[in-house]
Structure formats: structure tokens, C-alpha cells
Amino acid sequence: MAPMLQSSQQWVEKYRPRQVKDVAHQDEVVRVLTNTLETTSCPHMLFYGPPGIGKTTTALAIAHQLFGPELYKSRVLELNASDDRGINVVRTKIKDFAAVAVGSAQRQGGYPCPPYKIIILDEADSMTEDAQNALRRTMETYSKVTRFFFICNYISRIIEPLASRCAKFRFKPITEEIMSSRILHICKEEGLNLDAEALSTLSYISQGDLRRAITYLQGATRLFGSSISSKDLISVSGVIPQDVVEALFTACRSGDFDLANKEVNKIIAEGYPVSLLLSQIFDVVVEAEDISDEQKARICKRLAEADKCLVDGADEYLQLLNVASHVMLALCNMPEELNYES
């Protein structure tokens, strides 16, 4: 069994930067953190920003650089959202880990090894409020021997008492150039052939999420071999080709309900995920120049409603048809009120 699973190592892991200074594009954060590393004095930290821009990578890199591979296991506790994280877990797991004393500061094998432990809480914003409150006490109790690294997408979902105890680092979205250079680096390592069009498609479909870009790249490689076209990437990512969205839009502009219905049927038969389609329609609508603000508002309102319904598990066809119908009404400046409703 061994040979088979070895090669399945995720590229995301394989190409994860090991050093804080290698973290792509987060210069400011990197500067502060390198400073921290030198002095080995480290506050609680809170990393936030959109997904796939190196938050977890940074946290892991710091931990590695502070303790080195030997002490890492005993000094660093990683908890991510895939673990069960109720109040009890926070109370027991963290307490158990934090309660074991650490030795004094001694450099070991070239690593600073400061006299505290690090607890990395990934996806902290998915923790319940109760759990966060419980954590607050724990932080105070063990503040002498532990440092917490919180990682989250939305800082607004971290309760204020927790956030105020941390040094906050905002991670910026990655620019296209940085992403391209990173992708090209991987391509070189893996021996892939990626043309310019495919590269720009990749950065478009991944929307600044480097992890997603790498995942797509790996998926495409698995399916299509070492030379990858833009089409391959689209099919792997599940992103809906732009012409499909355009076709739906054209049908809506025509004002012919049956035409739009047919288009919707086609999209469903092709199996495109509707929630994704909605967000792509949203992009198109917002950027369109020939649509008035009022029309945009009307359409976006429906898009939002349909998205909520989809989250609740409503039927894709009906929701998309409803959206198409309203887009049509908006584009053709037909009144939104339903005429025959009593």
C-alpha cells in the first residue's frame, strides 16, 4: 500500500513555506514577526484575512522556527476546525496541554526555544461563543506559559475580549503577480507545462486564494497529465464557463420566458452548481455597464434571496428559474409587483 499513498501528498503541504520570511506577499506581517523571532518575546496573536493567503502557514512557520523539529511536538498544539471543539474540548485539551510545565529558555540545536508553549487555533471564528468565553479564562490562567495564535477569516466573529488580548495581524489578499510566481515555481518543481492563458485563468478562478489555486493545479495534473490548458483548469475547478453565464443573460435580455427557461434547464442538465452560478451572475451584473443601478439593485436582491434558499437546501432548478425570471423583469423594466396576487 505504501507506494500508492505516498504520491498523494498534497501539494499544498508540500510547498508550504517553512520560514516566516518565505511567506508570500505579507511583507509587513513578516517584518514584525521576524522581529519577534529575534527577540523570542511573543504576544498572543490573531491572524485574520481571506482564505488561502498564508495565515496558517505563517503560524506554523513561526512555531517551527521557534522550537525546531525536536521540541515542536511537545511545545505546539494545533487545533483546527476539524477537531471537535466544544467548551469541554477547550477546557480539557488546552488545560492538559498548558498545564505541563516547560523548562527554562535554552537554545537547542540553533532554535531559540522560548520558555512557553504555543497553541494554534485554526478557524477560530467557527468556535462557539461559549467556547470562546471559556477560552478567555484559560488564556489568563496560563498566560505565563502559553501563547495563543488565533487564525480566522472574519475578525468580527471573534468575541471582543479575546481579540483585545491579541496582537492583530491583517493578511492582505495576494496579488496576481505573486500568485503567478508561486504557481510557476511549483510548475517548475513538478515539471508541468502551463501556458500564459492557463495561468491567468488559474488566478481568476482561484480569486486570490493560493491554496485553492494549488489544489486546482494538482487536480488538473492528476486528471490531465503534465500539460494543462485553461479549459482543464476550469473543468477541475467546477467554475462555470463564462459563455454559459452570458447565454443565460442574453436569454433574460430577450424578455422571452420560455427561452430563459430552456437555458436554465440546460444549465441544470449540465450539472453546474447553481450557488456558484449565482455568484458569477453577481459578478457579471455588478460589472455590467449597460445596467442601471436600480436594475442592479433589483437583481442583487433576488440573488441574495436565492442564495439563502439554496443554503437551506431548496431546489436548484426552481431557484435559478426564479432568479432568471426576476433578472428578466428587471432588465426589461417590467414592474416587480405581482399583478394578480390577491
Place this chain on the structure above:
Amino acid sequence: MFVLNPNISYLFIIAIAMRKKAGVVVLSSDDEDDNPSLSSNRSYAKSKSKPLVTRTNPRPAKKPRLSGSRSRFCRESSSVNEIGVSFEDFDDLLNGFKVSAGSGRSGTNELWVDKYKPCSLEELAVHKKKVEEIKMWFEKRLRTKDDLSNHVLVITGQAGVGKSATIHVIASHLGARLYEWKTPTPTIWQEHVHNCNSGVRYTSKLDEFENFIDRIRKYGLITPSFPGESRSSIILVIDDLPVTNGRTAFERLQNCLLLLVRSVQIPTAIVVTECGKADSGDYTPRSFEELQSSLENAGACKVAFNPITNNSIKKTLLRICRQEQCSLTAEQIDLLAKASGGDIRHAITSLQLVCMKPDRMLNLPSSNSSSNFTKEKADELSGSGSGFSMQFGRDETLSLFHALGKFLHNKRETENVTGMDQDAFHVLGKFSRLPFKMDAPEMVLCRAHGQARPIADFLHENVLEFIGEEAMDDVSAVASYLGDADLLFASFRGILTRYNEAENVLQSAAASVAVRGVLFGNSNPLPSRWHAIRRPKLWQVEQSAMRNKIELVKNRVAYNGSSLADVSVIATDLSPALKWLGYRSSRGLMSHDVSMQGNKTEDDSLERMSLDDQECEISDDDEIEDW
């Protein structure tokens, strides 16, 4: 969303279950203990001729003694009162004892219900014919020695209509001894614990009852204290049927009673108190009905007691008033009688409460000196008529069907008369509705004791018939509201199992939405007319859908060879196609035979369902006449 009716008041009815506890009189613990529910209750003999004085009749005999001691106490207390006039709070308490100080017959703080327990046939408020009937029945069995087929009389009726009292009075009238079954099992937890500690093993009430019946059947009644007396003058009364919980326990009880009916040789009365709502989906009332009919089938004779008429109650109340020397107006008595709903025990209890009040206000040593004031007080009381009757009214229960009928018929006032509405905010014409001709829907719901979900189902099943033919908009509104209710029922399904209260709130909210949606949506209720309320067909549909689904799931492997198919695929694609193909089993593999079978059973179940349907339509009709 709703028409807000400003008259809505949420009334929380606290039902105080008044259980007649016979063992109140512990004061006299000598050999003449007259606790009426104790077994071998000795001397009811010939009480009619000398009702009040004889020592042989313990009831009246005890009273002078008690009143004596009580009046002594009262004298003391009144002197206390004279001394400390300022301690009014204290006095209130003591005045309670004083109320009846003057009366010859009383003088105790006994409950009037016990005090004025009927002692003669004349005093009984029960209908004369009923009493006569029962008397005849007992007489026949006591006097004649011939082998009559049955010896068991089942007496039914709601609480407080004088079932037990009738038997007691008749027994004393006939000179028979009452032999009552009284459970020796501890009924309170502390007692139980105590018994456990002292080594007494706990036996359930039902076990005890079984043993008791067994003993009676085998040996008859053994009365060691009166060995000489003849067997003829004994009446066995079973007044306190053990509570049964669940089907098996109930069946044990039933068997036990059936045995009794078949084999007992002494006249026996079984008193069954009806819970008043035979159709409320509860388990117990239905099972009691079953019990009664099975007993009847076994040869028991059944007498049903009706609620006591207003006039009888009034007569009794007036008598008590006279004896207690409290003056209530005729209207007050009338109100009390009406509010009691035919429950004389309740009426007397209320009377005692009412009579206490004015006296307390007087705060004078002798209550009867200022009848003027009492009258004023009384007027005031009767003036606030509705509140008065509310306060002393029985907890009115409605049957589920009654409540549904109210909602569906949706009776409204013909015009908006309530003055309060003028000040309230105005709603658009199409949203305004005339006020209800009933209490707030929530209150009706609360009285009907129905569960929320079934109520919504019933409404859904029946509401269409109550909406005018042309009012499609109304139908749509009603359907939408029922959908809202369904959403409320469904929200937090499963998640909130730990937080029961929240779920309960949701349930009642959903029921309220369903009911009010039906009431509001039906903007022009049809004139009322004859209608049957159907049982929701939905329940059957759900069941058979479930059955079919299980069938499909079982057979899905068969359909698809080497992989599992989705249920929806089988239902929508495969099985209709198989029907068309009229499936040829000869060519199929083993697995396909299974699929054939599957189809067949499905058909069977469908047929069965339609059969059930018809039966149900006939049997479950519960007519609702116009009310």
C-alpha cells in the same frame, strides 16, 4: 398577520384538584374511628331513625365532641381577639375558625364538603330516580337470597356528582355495612422510603388490588371483629381504582375486575370517575370507556350519573347557608351553582370560600350582627359577575372536536361593537375582521388539551369545507398560514430536544399560527351548517408512504444489480417502468424475483390502505352539529 383582538386575555387557570380525603378526622383516634374509607366501617346501622345522636352512628356522634372542643378553642381565640385588636393579620387567620361558632351542628373548621355530607336519602342532591334505582338494586341483592346472575354495579359520572355519597347513604339506609377497598400501599415518596428502610417491601397498588380481589373471590369477606353478623348486609365498594400506566397494567386491572364481576357473591359497587373528555386523544379516558363496556359485557349493571342540576345544587347551597347563617343573595348562589358545572362538591367548596371572605372583612367577634354589611359586600361580589364566576368556575374542558368546530365555523359578531377598537390602531379594510364570538383561540386551545401538531393536521384536513366556493384567495391565505405553522413545527427539529421549554413554546406558537391563520384567512365564513369533522387522511398517507419507502429501500439492490439506487430514482423511474413492462420474472435473476415480490406487496398495501380508508370514514365520523 393576525387581527389583533384587544379583548384577548391570557387566562391561566390553575386547577386545584380537590381530592376528597376521608382521613381528615384524625383528631379522635379512639375505637370509634369513623374514617369512612377504612375497611370494615362498622356502624351505619339504622342511622336514619336517629340521625344525630346515637353513638352507633359515628359521624354525627363525633361531631358534638369535636364542636365542643372547637368552641372552647374559639372562645379562647375570641378573647385573644379582644385583647389584640391591632394584630389584624393574625385575626384573619383566627376568624376563619370563628365563622361558624354560632351554629349548633358545626363548630369545627372541617371542610363543609365533609361537614354537610348527606346523611339521608332526602339530603342527597342526586336525582331521586337514580337514587331509587340504586337502592332497589341493592335491596334486591341484600334481601333476596336467590342466585342472581350479577352482583356488580358500575357507577360512572364526572367528579363531584355524588356517586360515593349515594352509596354511603343508601348503605346506611339499608343497614348494610360498607366494606371499602383501600390501598395500604404508601402513596407518598417519603412514606415509601420509610417503609423501605424498615424492611417493608414496596408492592405496587395494582399488585395489592389483585391480591385483594383474589382474596375476596376465594374467601369472601372476613370480618374478624364481627364474627356473628350475617353476610347479607355487606356491600363492597371499590372507589379507588389503581392508576394504570400503560397497556399491560391496564389489561391486568381489566382482567382483575372481570374476574371480580364474574365470581363475586356479595353486592359490589365499582365507582368510576370519568375524566370528562373522552375524545381528547389521551389514553386513559379511552381505556376507561373500554373498561366499562367490558365490565358490562361481563354482566355488570351500569348506572351513569349525570351532572347535578342547578336547582338541586342551589337547594343544597341554600340549606348550608341557612345552617351556617351566612347570607348570600340568590344571585350569588345562582352564580355559584352555574359555575360549578354540576359538581356539587366544588359548589360547596366555593361557597365556603365565599362565605369566609365577607366575614374576614368585618373583623368583628360575632359575624351575624352586621348582616347589612355582608349584603353590601355580597352585592359587590355579584356585581363583578364575570370575575366571580371565573374565580369559582370549574376548569372547563372542551373536547378536541368542539374546539375544532369553533375554529372552523369561525363565528363572528355581526358588527364591531367593542368600544376599545376605536382607540386601537386601525388596519386596512381588507385585513380587518369582526370580533370573535368565542374566547381567545389560545384559550380554547388550552382548554381542548390537544396537542399542537394534530390540531394543525385536523384543521388542514377540514378547513376547505368551511370556506366559500368562490373565495379562492381565502383558501390560498389559509393554506399559506398552515404552511407557516408547519415551518414553526419543523424548526429546530431534533436540535432542541434538550431544551424542552423552547420546543414547547414553538409548539404552542405554531398551533396559534395555524388556528389564527384559519380564522383570519377565512374572511367570509359560511353560515354554519351540518358538518362532519374528518380525521386527517394525511396520517394514513404518511404511514403508507413510509411502508412503501421501506419496501423500495429493501428492494433497491434488486433493481440495480451491483449498486444501490436512490429511492427517488426507483420511485420515479424504475418502478413505473416495471409496471409498464409487466415484469417478466422468467428471464430475471433471483434478485428480480425479489423485486416482483416487492411490487406485489406494494399493491397489496395500497389496497389495504383504501380498505382502511373506508372503514375509517365511516367509523371516525364525529358529527358536529351547529352550536
Place this chain on the structure above:
Amino acid sequence: MLWVDKYRPKTLDQVIVHQDIALNLKKLVTEQDCPHLLFYGPSGSGKKTLIMGLLRQVFGPGAEKVKVENRTWKIDAGSRTIDLELTTLSSANHVELSPSDVGFQDRYIVQEIIKEMAKNRPIDTKGKRGYKVLVLNEVDKLSREAQHSLRRTMEKYSSSCRLILCCNSSSKVIEAIRSRCLNVRINAPTEEQIVKVLEFIGKKEGLQLPSGFAARIAEKSNRSLRRAILSFETCRVQQYPFTSNQAIPPMDWEEYVSEIASDIMKEQSPKRYINLREVNGIRRVLLTPTNYNLDSILRILLSTTRLFQVRGKLYELLTNCIPPEIVLKRLLYELLKRLDAELKHEICHWAAYYEHRMRLGQKAIFHLEAFVAKFMSIYKGFLITTFG
């Protein structure tokens, strides 16, 4: 054996419709690197066929030797023990199950059962193929909780077990799962592709296909290959030799929905045939001489609405396990066919509205009926304003 099963491609090489995908899948497994897979696409597009082919590609013919079990799991859920029964289909190397069958307790299935299976690695003396494949059907019907715990399970046991997930709409699968799988979209076959398959089957069965006949079946199949083959076989049973204008028997439930649609278009309220109960009611009125009143009889006869009749038909559909959302969609389809353009927007709005509520609610009939009532109300209003 049904043709759908008989002509189901056994290997990835035999696939006619999704040849490109089959090729990619083959490449995927020959590279000895199989990630978790998520197949999604409409019903009847061939997901299952591809999955079976893939399993055969990985494990050889052994993958087809399956046994069916009705297993019961005892699950310790804190305070109580739950017994869950689930049908599984398993070979030496893979297990297939539909966790959504157990309803809202699906999360236990996912947590415990998958854990248990993933832990029991198959013992293979050659030390090869040391992992099991778990095929999960209808992942989109799993509750959120179950999906989250599925994601955890995926991570924890990824070294010993590969998951193949299968669903109709990937919108209903949480992002966390989608991002951990290689997503394979299976589109519905085009009508031309369906014709090709039908012709292939026709040839194998030695049938004469009149020109245009296969195309008609394909058109009516709504791009579902399964449906097309089933109707093809039904046509064969109904009438052979084929004629090009031969009637293609519809699915009975669709016929039924079509009737409902006609019903509610025809009349927006009254009357249906009286039933036994009403006859009894009338008899009772007649038997009470004092109460004799022709008017009340008439009212009984006229009392019920058309909606009531529709309800009965809806019940019939639900009894036969036709999923309510499919009923609603079909009903909308039928109504849209018959409606004027200006009403279509409104009707499709309400269809979406009530379907959403149906999904949130408990009893589908309440919402189906609310939709029908809404439609009747709107349509009646429309008729009145249009024709006075």
C-alpha cells in the same frame, strides 16, 4: 434483466457517453494516486456507472462480487443507545451505502460507521491496495452536521480509506468537503448521445429502428439516459415492430401530475363527486322531518372545492414515494406549458417560494397545497381581469 442494467458498461473502456471523463478517471487510478472523489450531476447522467467502472478499474472484476447486507449498528449517543439499520453493499474492497436513509440520525452513521469501516483495513497478503473505498450516495441529502463530521472523518482516516461521494447537486455539499475532493462533474448526456446509445442497444437486441424514433424517445427523456432506455424497453414491449409515430408510454406519475395541472386550470374552486359520507349526511337530513331543508342538501353537495380533489391526487403521489419537490417541479412544468407569458413569472416565483418552505417544513402536503391554492387564486384573478 432490465436493459438499463443489461447494457450498463462494465468497464471504463466500454463507456459510450462520457468517454473523456472515463479516460481521465483511468489515468487517475493508473497513476496510483487516487484522491477523494466527488461525482455530481443530474439524475440519469451516469454517475453510478462511472463509479462502478472506476472500482472495477482499481480492484479488477472482484469489485463486482458484491453482497448485500442489512446491517444494524448500535451507536452510543451519550445518554442512550441508538439502533440504526442500513443496507450496505460491499465487496472485498469497497462498501457502498446511502447514509441519508436513516434520516436526521445520519450524522451518527457518518461518524461511527465510517470511522469503524475506515479503521478496519483490509488485510491483503501482497501488501498492495491496502485501502478501502467507501462509496457514499446522496451526499447532498446529508444534514449539515453529518457533512461536517464527514469532513473530519475524511481527514482522520485518509491514509486507510478513500471516499467516493455521489450527489445530484454540489451546491448542497459544504465547501469544506468539496475542497477536499476532486470534483467530477457528470453532465447529462445530450440528445444525440442518447440516440447513439439507443441505437447501440437496438443493434444488440436486433431491433429495427425507424428513423426519428430514437430521437423522439431522447427528446422525451429530458436528457436522462436511464429514462430513455427504460422507455425504449417499454416501447419494445408495447409494440414491435416499431413505427416512427408510436406512442411513448409516459411514467404514470407524470401523467397524474399532468391531470392535476389540467384540473386546476379548468376550475379554480368548486365541486367534485359526492362521496359516501356526504350521501350519509344527506340521508340524515332527509330522515329528520323537522329539519328537512333542500337548501342544506344543496350546500352539502356544493361544499367542497376543487382543491380538495387535487389534494387527494397529491396524496396519491406522496403515497407512492414520489419526492414532493419533484412533484412540484413537474407541476410547474405542466402549468408553464399552458400559461400565458405574463403569468409565468409570477407562478415560477411562487413555485420557488413554496419549494423552499417545503424544504424547511415537515409536511410537504401543506406547502404543495399552498402552492396550488396560490396558483388558483392568481389564475382566477387573471381570468377575471382579462375576461371580466
